[in-house]
Amino acid sequence: MTMQQFYDKHVWTKAVRDFMDLFVQGFVTARSYESSMLWFVWYITQCDGRHRIFATSNGGQERKFVGGSxxxxxxxxxxxxxxxxxxxxxxxxxxxxxxxxxxxxxxxxxxxxxxxxxxxxxxxxxxxxxxxxxxxxxxxxxxxxxMGSVIKTFMYYNTPFWRKKGCCGSAAIDDQDGLIGFCLDDVKPDGSHPAIMGFILADKARKYCDLTKEERKKRISELYSKVFQTDEALNPIHYEEMDWLAEQWSGGCxxxxxxxxxxxxxxxxxxxxxxxxxxxxxxxxxxxxxxxxxxxxxxxxxxxxxxxxxxxxxxxxxxxxxxxxxxxLPHPFETSFWERHAPSVPVFLCLTTTALLVGGGVAGTLVYHKYFR
Structure with a gap:
């Protein structure tokens, strides 16, 4: 099955479905309806799990090379x-x-x-x-x-305004009309060349690859202004991008x-x-x-x-x-008891229903009929 089929069947809320779709796009630059569930679960596992692959500190997004890779x-x-x-x-x-x-x-x-x-x-x-x-x-x-579909972008500014606002520069952006799905701070180690690196992912990369570079620059700066809640984002001093869809010797990324x-x-x-x-x-x-x-x-x-x-x-x-x-060396992540042992929604309802039925009340019978008949 696809990842889409899996969470359509098992995920109960729109917020989590939307997050899961963005999670898939961010890591394999494909939509959930395209991606094998078996492969995606393997992909996350061989990167040491969802905490490791998603984290910046102590995770897959932590380090860059001084001077470039x-x-x-x-x-x-x-x-x-x-x-x-x-x-x-x-x-x-x-x-x-x-x-x-x-x-x-x-x-x-x-x-x-x-x-x-x-x-x-x-x-x-x-x-x-x-x-x-x-x-x-x-x-x-x-x-x-x-190959996956992504356009990688860099928006440069005079100052790292997001840091002055107490923001780290990293954002998962759930905006239907916004081009960027995920962005990261890209200020150099000495504090120079402040920039935000952003990814146009999957369907959006395929949809917006026909825009001109200037059009993408304008729409992305407007989106960052909305995300970081400041007009400073509207005035970049430089913009760079790589349209991996058009790169014939990789075919995508x-x-x-x-x-x-x-x-x-x-x-x-x-x-x-x-x-x-x-x-x-x-x-x-x-x-x-x-x-x-x-x-x-x-x-x-x-x-x-x-x-x-x-x-x-x-x-x-x-x-x-x-x-x-x-x-x-990676360090273990600290997790709470509920992160390790939280029940699924069906199990939670089953436990709740069992508690009501033990009490002998009519409410327990009604819950049982509503959810399990």
């Missing part, structure tokens, strides 16, 4: 030798031979290696010609996984969205090697899939798979993850 890519390129890292060379064909793999790019250049790791987004793997053709299930798999039935039919194929082809990418991770951490785990795992195939390591070392950094 592009430094990771640049550092790797420098270590490998920049001349060995080829940009603007999209792969068009992969041919597996008896003892090597030949890769051809859009410029007609060919490269050979003993093994190849494919880490492109799963839907984009359809753009590659495979020789021999992919096995049946893998061929079907990459046809059934759309943050990750692929798995529809109902996908995991049970194709889940085991996602990271299964095919001859000398191995698969990485954040979608193939088993923790923090959809995040940078998942992408790193997937790359390390694919590398160790090849090392095991070459006899360099044992097969039981493939899933031997790198140790966690002790400075950023």
């Amino acid at each position: 592009m430094q990771i890519s640049e550092g790797l390129a420098k270590k490998l030798g920049n001349e060995k890292v080829l940009l603007k060379s999209p792969v068009t064909k992969i041919e597996q031979k008896a003892h090597e793999v030949v890769v051809q790019d859009l410029n007609g250049k060919q490269f050979s290696a003993k093994y190849v790791i494919v880490a492109t987004p799963l839907p984009l793997q359809q753009k590659i010609v495979y020789e021999p053709p992919l096995p049946s299930r893998r061929n079907q798999l990459i046809q059934r996984l759309p 943050y990750t692929t969205m798995m529809p109902p039935g996908f995991l049970t039919k194709f889940g085991r194929e996602i990271r299964k090697p095919i001859g000398r082809l191995y698969f990485a990418g954040t979608e193939t991770a088993t923790y923090w899939s959809g995040y940078m951490e998942g992408a790193i785990q997937a790359g390390e795992r694919a590398g160790r798979e090849i090392l095991a195939e070459m006899g360099k390591i044992r097969s039981d070392q493939i899933w031997q993850d790198e140790p966690e950094d002790k400075e950023i």
